[in-house]
Amino acid sequence: MEKVLYTVKEVSQILHTNPSYVYQLINTGLLPVLKLGSYKVRHEALMKFLSEYEGYDLSDPNNVEKITATA
Structure with a gap:
């Protein structure tokens, strides 16, 4: 059975980043969350x-920007 919910630590592992970066994504509203404790x-x-x-x-x-290819 596939997981329904991930912790911040699990999301950081999935994204190959650190938990503080995931908190930044959350705090800027880019990544929606549920507060369950x-x-x-x-x-x-x-x-x-x-x-x-x-x-x-x-x-x-x-400061999210679209990546543009440069020749």
């Missing part, structure tokens, strides 16, 4: 986030 991210929300922001530079969650 601690933050939980729904599987569907994570998949939507990955799809929606594909092709964007998320290095700074406060």
Whole structure:
């Protein structure tokens, strides 16, 4: 059975980043969460986030920009 909810730590492992970066995504409103004692991210929300922001530079969650190819 596929997981329905992920912890911030699990999301950071999936995204190959650190938990503090995931908290930045949450605090800027880019990644929606549920507060169930601690933050939980729904599987569907994570998949939507990955799809929606594909092709964007998320290095700074406060300044998201579309990646443009340069020749």
